[in-house]
Amino acid sequence: MLEKVKEILGTPSDFTAETMDNGYAKMQICFFPGMCDMDQLKDAIIVPFSYRFDPDEFRRLLHTSIGFMKDVPPEKWVDFLLKGYVIIEYEGEVFLFRAIRRMQTKPDQTQVEASLQGPQSAFTENLDLNLTLVRNLYNIPELAVENFEPQNQSKSKIALLYDRAKRNETTLEEVRKRLRDLDSGLLLSAGQLAKKISQAKYRLFPITQITERPDRLSIHLNKGKLAVLMDGSRFAILLPVHFFDFMYAMDDHYEPSWMSRFLIGLRYVSMMLTLMLPALYISIVSYNPEVFRVQLAFTIDGSRAAVPYPSFIEVLLMLFMIEALIEASLRLPRSVGSTAATVGGLILGQAAQQAGLVSSIMIIVTSVVAISNFVIPNSTFSYFIRILKYAFVIVAVFAGLVGVVVGLFMLVVYLCNMRSFGEPYFALFQSKAGKASDKIQ
Amino acid sequence: MIRYYYYHIFYVGMMNIMVLVPYVLISHRFDGAVSSFPLAIVFGTVYSYVTSAFFQRFPGLGLPEIYKLFLPVWLANCLNMVGVVIWCTAGIIVLFSYSNTVGIFFDPEASSYLNLAIMAAASLWAASRTSRSVQFTHEVLLIVSTPIILWILFKALFSHWLDWDAIRLVADAGIRKPPSMVCLFAASFVFSGHMNITLFNRLNPKDLKFRLRWTIPIVGTFFLLVSFFVPIGFHGTQAVGNYLYVWSVTTDSLMMKYGFIQRVLYLFLLLYTFLSLVFVMNTWHTGMEFFKACFKKYKPATDEVNVPAINWWICGVLAGLTFVYAYFTNDIFNRVAAELWLVTRFIIESILIVLLLVFLVMKKKGYMKRIDDQHERRSGGASR
Incomplete structure (x- = not known):
């Protein structure tokens, strides 16, 4: 048995393959010590074989215990070894013993x-x-x-x-x-x-x-x-x-119903904000400032007085900054992370505006976009939303407010056209989420 | 499922503004518009009762399939083509007039073709989806925009700038005149949401009961009266005749005191972008399905996994036709075209109603072809 195994595995240094002899009988044993639970191995094989040895009892143990598998075809041996099984050969028979080391024992x-x-x-x-x-x-x-x-x-x-x-x-x-x-x-x-x-x-x-x-x-x-x-x-x-499943946090099932409804509403509003706000900023500043009431239009234009380039460059600049900041603080070790956040906050905050690179309204827009994005409870979904907002930015650059609205229409069509394994992805009034959660309580 | 039927009733009621119904009615405000309203209400209600009662007896079948049950193939195809023309032209007219409206009010400097191109692209894509997707889209957008549109309408109704005297004057003078045919045709459009069932009946389950049908005349009458009288109340009996896009100007007379946006016009136009696109999506989609039904090999499907290429081609042709139309036409001609379309629509609808009644009689007498293998509709559970 040992030769066959070694033929396939070679002789890696983290592999043990030995023939044990207790004076009465011989047993071949091989396993990866790192992958096996040594306590289990000791209790199940080493102790009965060495100082408590009784040939009849040992034979009976091998044949009846559910921990041992017999009649495994030789070509599968290595697969099992690599998962943390122990292989022994005793009296010409080969047994596989499951002694996988469990890294986790609690949730x-x-x-x-x-x-x-x-x-x-x-x-x-x-x-x-x-x-x-x-x-x-x-x-x-x-x-x-x-x-x-x-x-x-x-x-x-x-x-x-x-x-x-x-x-x-x-x-x-x-x-x-x-x-x-x-x-x-x-x-x-x-x-x-x-x-x-x-x-x-x-x-x-x-x-x-x-x-x-x-x-x-x-x-x-x-x-x-x-x-x-x-x-x-x-x-x-x-x-x-469904689309709507991504906007549920599990707390919604456990908190008072009005609160969870409010929070779900908040999440949808945030999603729309993070998706549309940069695009709306571009289309309102560059295309249709008259949509806003006069005072507000003046405020926005006034804050942009020092900015030397069109609004979409401003938006792309700030979005790049915030994306870079998020990405950096995600990957950095915790001790450096706070430094990055502070530096980034300084740049995104007062300094960029005072330098006349971006307007102060744009800073508000950027922070709203970033914060709203974090409100989405599912991280995969929030990634998708994060990337999708650039599509709207592009549409807004070329077609203004009408483009954004038409883009929103196309997004709805896209969602309604999606099927998740045959089920409609974005159909209203079809989810049975409420019912199911009632049952579970 | 019945809710999908009422979505159509509702949105056509709101869409009448974009098919220039108020314009047609208002231009006849002193000669017979008002007196044609009761007639329109009666006709609209009767028609929607007939269609819903008829299609209830043929669950899961669209109009093309029903034609095939009763008529020889050539005649069925001819009727299908009539449907194609009437549905698709509606989409084209709305697309043109809406992109024009947007051009006028949003960016007069930009090329009018830019707006048209964006909207045509969106409609092309939306209309070429499967019937089920179209239905879902319709539902979502309608639920989002209806409350706000209703809010705008009620805001207009309760505005103290609304001059009830002018409304009373027009109503009083108009009701004494004999009804005008054109106004009847135009006004009955408000009730014609039920026509969408001709295609979307394919998605209806067997046990569908058309409950709450009494709401149809109420909803229709409400939208009809509002879209006719409110502009008169704002602009006065004479000045109201000066505008083509009369409702855009009317909403521009409204003001929101709070919030970011002051002029209701912009909110209104953005919402109507949704509605117009939904309208174009529905009409083109219906036209497309009717056209496809003319082919022998065609099997009606409502939820394919992959959209067949022919969908793209048909809708692409429609989008191209819109550009051709936009190139050769202008607002004045479009007005005539819209009026012509409203007239034709009513006539064809009437013919269809008669035809449906004949079909019912034929069904009772047993002149119906075998319902062949019922197709595999609603197979739905495909992958993805």
Whole structure:
């Protein structure tokens, strides 16, 4: 056995392959010490084999314990080894023992989708633990889990979850097909997987939602939809989704109803602001200042008195600054991050305006755009909105206010034309979100 | 699902402004406009009752499919082509007059073709989508813009600049005159939202009940009276005749005291951009589907995964035609064209109503072809 394994693996230095001899019997054993749980290994194999050795009992242990697998074809051995299994050969028979080292033993804290009063536990990078989390919240026998193992280089396990009583068969079949057809290459995160199963590359909006919250996943399953979990990623993929799902924070289910309604309204307003404000600024300043009441038009024009170039250059300049600032503070280590924010704040604040490079109104516009963008509860979605606002800026540069309105019309048409795995993406009065959340309470 | 039917009723009621209905009515304000209103209300109500009752008996079938059930192919195709012409010209006229309005009020210096190009591109794209997408778009935009438009209308109604004396004068003088045909034709347009069911009935489920039909005359009458009388109240009995885009000027007489925008006109025009584009989208889409129905191979589909290329071609041709129309025409000719269209529309609608009644009789007597394999409508659950 050892020779066969070494033939494929070579002799990496983090690999242990030995023949053990306790004086009565011999046993070949091989494993990756770094990937195995040594305590488990000791309890299950080393102790019974060494100083508690009894040939009958040991044989019985190997054959009956559910931790041991027999009759695994030799070509699969290495795959199992690479996942953290231990292979032993005893009396001419080969057994695989599952001793995978679990990095996580307790749920993560929510980081991306923080909630004030909801559950604080989030998915981990361990699939089994994640399934436990889901089962705890969605504790009914109809919950079905299907495993997929794509034949690519990372071979991460993928689990497809759905409610057997409520699921939509056509969607399910389509998703299964796409999961089976995953191509080769490294598959590293849920985001990447989501991209691969949504297929079209240049879509303007996400048709799957990525979440770290088991409670969101349970609500989603309860609506008869599907979820995909992937080993090694602390995010789950929800599908199919609607446009409106992205504007829900989980707190909306836990807070008083009036408050959550108000907040949802606030989010939509913010989304419109972050999407349209730069474009509106350009079209009003450069095309139709008379739309605003006279005093306001004068104020805006007065604040632009020192600015030497047309409004769209001003907008592009400031948008570049704010995007750069956001990007920088996202990637920097925390200790340097605050410095960047301070410096950036200074530039974006008083200095640029006093230097006559941008108008003070533009600074307000920029900050409103940035803040409103952060209000959107889903980060993927807020990325899409962030990039979409440039489309409106371009339209506004060339066609003014009318162009912006026509652009908005086209955006609505685009959204209404989208389907997320066969379900309409942007149809009003079709979501059963309210009903489902009632049931879960 | 019935709500989609009423969306059409509502938006056509509001759209009459852009098809120059108020202009036609106001130019006849002293000779028979007012007295034709009761007639228009009766005709509009009866027509919408007939169509809804008829299409309720053929759930999931559009007009082209129904033609095929009762008529020989050549006749069905001829009727389809009449539909294509009448629907598409409506879109073209509205697109032209609206891009002109926008040009006049927003940027008089820019080339009028620029606005037309943007709007034609948007309409082309929107109209070539699937019927279901068109319906969703319609719903969203209508729900967004209707409350604000109604607010503007009520603001105008309760404005103290509105001179009720002028309105009373016109109403009093007009009602004594014999009704004018042109005004009847124009006024009945306000009620013609029900015609959209000829295509969108394809999306209606089997058990659809047309409830709340009594609201149709109320909604129509409201929009008709408002769009005729409010401009008269603002401009006076004589001056109101001076304007072509009479409602744009009327809303410009309104002022918002609070907020960023002072002149209601701009809000009004921006909202009507939505409505006009929705109108063009609906008309072109209907025209396109009618045209496609003339081909033998055509199977009515309401929610394809990928839009067939022919959609792009047909709508592209329509957009091109709009440019040709814009090149050869001007506001004055467009006015005549709109009037002509309103007249033709009413006549064709009347013929259609008679035809529908004949179909009903034929169905009762059993002169109907077999409903062949019912197509695979509403298959919906495709991927993506």
